[in-house]
Amino acid sequence: MNPYLYTVPVFFLMIATEYWVSRIRGRDLYRFQDTVTSLNAGLVSQFINIMGGAFSVYMYSLLVGQFSLLSWDTSQLWVWVFALVLYDFCYYWVHRAGHEVNLFWASHVIHHSSEEFNLSTALRQSATGFYFKWVFYFPLAVLGIPTQIFVVVALIDLLYQYWVHTQLVGRMGIFERFLVTPSNHRVHHGQNDYCIDKNYGGIFSIWDQLFGTYADERPDEMVIYGVRKPLRSWDPVWANIQHYFVIGRLVRASRSWHEKFMCVFGPPRSPAHLEAVGEAPFRAAEFVSFSTPYTSRMKHIGAASTIFGTFMLMLLYLVAPRLSIWESLAYSFLMLGFFSFIGRLWVRPSMMGSTSPRFQ
Ligand SMILES: [Zn+2]
Numbered sequence: 480m481n482p483y484l485y486t487v488p489v490f491f492l493m494i495a496t497e498y499w500v501s502r503i504r505g506r507d508l509y510r511f512q513d514t515v516t517s518l519n520a521g522l523v524s525q526f527i528n529i530m531g532g533a534f535s536v537y538m539y540s541l542l543v544g545q546f547s548l549l550s551w552d553t554s555q556l557w558v559w560v561f562a563l564v565l566y567d568f569c570y571y572w573v574h575r576a577g578h579e580v581n582l583f584w585a586s587h588v589i590h591h592s593s594e595e596f597n598l599s600t601a602l603r604q605s606a607t608g609f610y611f612k613w614v615f616y617f618p619l620a621v622l623g624i625p626t627q628i629f630v631v632v633a634l635i636d637l638l639y640q641y642w643v644h645t646q647l648v649g650r651m652g653i654f655e656r657f658l659v660t661p662s663n664h665r666v667h668h669g670q671n672d673y674c675i676d677k678n679y680g681g682i683f684s685i686w687d688q689l690f691g692t693y694a695d696e697r698p699d700e701m702v703i704y705g706v707r708k709p710l711r712s713w714d715p716v717w718a719n720i721q722h723y724f725v726i727g728r729l730v731r732a733s734r735s736w737h738e739k740f741m742c743v744f745g746p747p748r749s750p751a752h753l754e755a756v757g758e759a760p761f762r763a764a765e766f767v768s769f770s771t772p773y774t775s776r777m778k779h780i781g782a783a784s785t786i787f788g789t790f791m792l793m794l795l796y797l798v799a800p801r802l803s804i805w806e807s808l809a810y811s812f813l814m815l816g817f818f819s820f821i822g823r824l825w826v827r828p829s830m831m832g833s834t835s836p837r838f839q
């Protein structure tokens with residue numbers, strides 16, 4: 480049974496709770512289009528990762544079969560805890576590569592494309608990371624961590640990261656030193672100068688402390704969320720693939736093979752890259768978040784798309800074991816077309832008719 484069958488309702492319940500608590504406290508944390516895009520991006524990632532996840536697990540099991548040096552008593556709790564800590568260490572490097580290698584940034588950028596920061600932002604997960612991430616867990620395979628432990632600790636690591644996407648929890652004192660918390664993860668999502676390439680941890684922030692990538696949230700500087708080259712779209716499929724097109728354009732425009740190589744495997748923030756993609760220097764006072772007008776009819780269509788998409792995902796979880804890989808692919812790609820269509824409706828001039836209020 481797919482564990483997401485149970486977690487998806489919990490995610491939605493927590494989002495509803497955060498929304499109402501923020502309203503009671505007089506905070507304005509949700510914008511309607513942004514929230515629908517985040518939720519639909521979460522669904523898009525699941526429609527792909529139902530197969531991508533299976534691919535990653537299969538590749539990991541091949542690595543274990545070929546390279547494992549040790550065997551473990553899986554009935555011992557400490558073995559699971561050790562595997563979780565080691566997994567989180569590898570996750571730190573996956574995540575760091577996702578920010579510091581342009582090709583991998585193309586996969587991860589969607590998680591940072593929201594200009595809001597709330598529990599729905601956590602669900603903006605990549606649909607294209609499955610092809611490379613498993614390579615980073617090679618050390619676990621060499622140590623012989625069995626595939627079933629790998630799958631469980633991967634799920635724990637991912638689920639832990641959900642709750643840290645909130646502005647309702649302040650600093651957590653001593654916990655900031657060794658755990659990923661809402662405060663230090665807010666820094667990770669910031670585009671302020673001091674936030675760039677900081678706080679890559681999954682569960683533990685000790686890796687950031689060890690490798691010099693840790694930054695505390697500054698009480699005197701408001702965090703501006705999002706990326707410096709804004710997505711400016713509500714299409715969750717485009718959000719997943721747009722940076723691959725940027726890299727393609729950069730490679731075509733490069734003159735030497737070295738330059739082409741650096742466009743793909745160099746850092747996303749090299750001066751040549753920033754110039755080519757037209758990324759402006761950061762000025763907090765000038766920041767205006769992306770928004771487009773929409774009608775109440777569009778609002779209903781957006782909400783209905785998320786409800787329908789969630790239903791279709793639950794159905795896929797249930798029937799996937801009986802479908803061929805081609806049937807699953809066809810099902811998922813039809814849904815991707817649907818989400819892309821909905822996302823593009825938001826910016827159709829004929830659908831305009833009101834300002835873009837926050838979630839109300
Ligand atoms: Zn990140």
Ligand SMILES: [Zn+2]
Nearest residue numbers: 590601644668
């Ligand atoms: Zn995040």
